[in-house]
Amino acid sequence: MANDLATIDFGVTYTPTEIKINNQELLKDQVKKYADKYKGWSVITEESVDGDKLVRTDLNRMKKSFDDKRKEIKGEYNKPLKKFESQVKDMTSIIDDVLGPLDEGIKKIEENQRQERKENVLGLIAEIAAGYNIDPAEVQFDPKWTNKSITKKKLTDQITDSVKLLQRQHKAYEINKRLIEEHCKIKKIDPAGWIAQLSNERDAAEIIDSIDQFLIDQEKQKIAEQKLAEAEKAKQEALQQKIGGKVINTETGEVVDDKPSEYTVSIKLTGTQAGIIQAMQQVNRFKDSFEVSTEVIEKMSEV
Structure with missing residues (x-):
């Protein structure tokens, strides 16, 4: 599509405006001489304070007159610039109005193209992974694989390379x-609980050391x-004494039942x-020490 705007001469006529202070050097010299009179004026006393206030007023008045002139000139200087900016904003x-929908349409097409390239990449991943007996879903997708370049x-x-790395990890x-x-x-x-701890960062040697330490x-x-x-x-036995066919706790005087009642608790x-698994192993290993028995009421299930 031809760009008609390319044939339009978008020149801007601009004449720099000179801002000049009349008799600048003379004025600057007079200002400096006036300021030098009061330079280092730091000792204020009760007797001099009224005069000091007058000096301060004169200095502030002089400063304000310069600043007022600066603002006046700046306002006039900026008028053509503001008009030019308004004209440019009007055209842009x-x-x-056209660029927005155009940009959105192009982005949509580019996204569709990227999605199509992604599908092609996923197909290539599946093809390569099959040759190494690897599940394609395990391959970490790199967004750069969809770049046109x-x-x-x-x-x-x-x-x-990614598939081969996964294959080596599987073998390891x-x-x-x-x-x-073993x-x-x-x-x-x-071994189930210990095998579950295997990872790329934790190998058999570390886990075997943990097993030995655990035991x-x-x-x-x-x-x-x-x-x-x-x-x-x-x-407890030292505190028990059989009297009249009953076992008595000599410390509390209570009758001790030779056959204590049994209780059941579900955890x-x-x-x-x-x-x-490790918790159950612990219970089974020490249950005899506490004279208790265990029974699996319900098999392990995922929450």
């Missing part, structure tokens, strides 16, 4: 998983709880799968 507003070769190379995961499973088998614990801490806790339970039991655990 006419262009904006990117070549097909560069795009293919970058997607292939499987190796780490097997190592954890270690848990030796230690006779459920050490668990054993220490078990021994401590057993000792505590034994001490409490010994204390709902909410958390990650790994956390719940």
